[in-house]
Amino acid sequence: MRRFRGMRRSLAALAVLLMFSAGPAAAIEVDEVDWTAVLRALGVALDSWRLSPFPRMTATPTSPPATSTATPSHTPPATPTRTFTVTPMPTQPSSGQLAFGPSIGIAPPQRLASAFLVFPYVVHSGSTDTRVTLINMSDSDISVNCFFVKDAGPVLGCLEIGFRVNLTPLQPFSWYAGDGTNNPLTFTAAPPFDGVGELKCAVDPEVPDLDAHNVLQGRATVFDNNDGDTVAYGAIGFQRRIPGHYSGVISLDGFTYDQCPERLHFQVLAQQSGSNSSMILTPCQEDLLTQTPTSTVVQMQIVNEFEQVFSSSTTFTCLSVKSFSSFSTLRRSTLGTDTAHVVLRGVSSPLVGMVVDRFTGGADHSSHSSANDPYLEGGRPSTVIFP
């Protein structure tokens, strides 16, 4: 008896479901639906099932809790909302300490398989070269569309060199920026690069599935051939958030792709004798199709170890590589402490970038360098257009 009651409930639920799922058009022409036939078909289906489908569906065996815990976080579903995460808004209730408004977007989570990568610092100049590495984190072949971009001055603007890389499942791929690479078997070629610039790479999948987009990660190691001075960093990654075909227009709007970070936070060493770090910045917004260079003002808030706040600003186009000595507020004589917390915000365009720490240390007071990746706060829409 209980079983029949359960089946009746199931039938009623399915009938309601059918009514809703038929959509508005069906609701208007409801007279045309042959409900007898529908219910008969469902009855046949349920009879062949022997048991009501609903209990069977909910009784799906759950995996061991240790590994199958549902994490609502950043799963690759189509929806761009990450409701589970506590959105980081560090400076919102700042009581005026930092002269920045509230940040409402969501920063792109890092070190995950991504659809779009930015390497903000690639060098081939003099004895310095860069090893660029890409890895395919999926078990499918992928095609990657990449562009080196460098600042060629006020007349030429931002010059780009495009190329494509094809990666087999889980394949690592690396080359020296100064040499480039060419493999006719895989139709992969990276041209040689000269100067100082950035590299942007986007996944161009064969199918529009979301999982086919978020498959790429990368890393760059900038080294001096003569003295071994090395700066290695992970590319800044942006995940695709909805399925779709790659068009060359990368909308970092928080819906199609992750947003660009609204602010970059660095913990840096103050400039002083033996320590002169560099700040490398590139705009998120970039139109390589019409060769329209992006210029932006960068506002800086600097907090020393005593919680005293300083500010500074600069302007750049395409790419900025500046040593700390060019900012008086980053000198120890001004800051008063050895380290500082620097918060950067692009005004016309959000930014990505990094700091290269340079300091002396060790028993022999030798020179050291290392990459200093930013912490990200908030998000802001931006667009990158590839030719």
Added chain:
Amino acid sequence: MRVVAKKNGLLAVALMLGLSGVARATPPAQRLPSAIIMYPNVRAEAGFDTRVEMVNLTSRDQEIKCHYLRAPICNGTDFFVRLTPNQPISWLASRGTLGSGGHVGVAVPPFFGQGSLKCFVIPDENSDGSDQNAIQGRATVFGTGGYTESFGAIGIERITAGDFSTTFELDGSTYAQCPDNYHFTFIASEAGDPDTESELILSTCDEDLENLISSTTVVQFQIINEFEDMFSASTTVLCYDRQVLSQINSVFSRDVLGTPTGQVIVRGIQGAVIAVLVDKFVTPDGDAAAVAGNEPALSRGRSARIRIP
């Protein structure tokens, strides 16, 4: 129209059945303000020291409890740090700091040897438990001859608001999970002058410092060369270990791997691990020794538990 209605109904049933699948575990998002930060590598021994950096990314005071874990004895040394809004702080591991220079509420003990450091945000009495994602950090190991290896701390976000507990459930519900798979690109080991010999630093994500129970786990490696040839290897780690790649297995050497670089996927078996790589290579044209920290890409997540006294 009849056909369309029937199709829509069946589609709805199919959708309902499909949604009952198990959600995938995800790795913790990185470079964001976090409630727990894990420094995978701290070193203060002959010729080496570490600058530990930590920054408060919020406009509130933050109380932070930290634990050094020293290998191979796997004992913890704890201390508290109090950071004012947006305050950065740094210290040399070998010296610690005693709150001089205005760092009220800071007393970091000196650390000797090799190990890791974990720090946890303690919400204050005025907190509703929702603002624990507040800090980030970095550690830079340096030695003679310009030797430098620098790693950002692995951040674990608090996901649901709640009271502070000395047992941290990294289960994807209270806190984000630990990463399960680490994807590194590595440079194959090769004899030379000097050798190209990268090192892997491993520690366990699970930790019971209250009962001093050291976690141990087998770590499996899946290695893929540039021709997509696949190899495997394994090792075991007890709380923290640092191993030269070619000593883990000859498959990491250029002769066996067959290509100058490869991808290695690292995964703990009995429990999740924290892994970073130290690239040590020779520059191609100048034969100079070069060192750099190599941070991985992360995939999938795995639950872990940390208990502190």
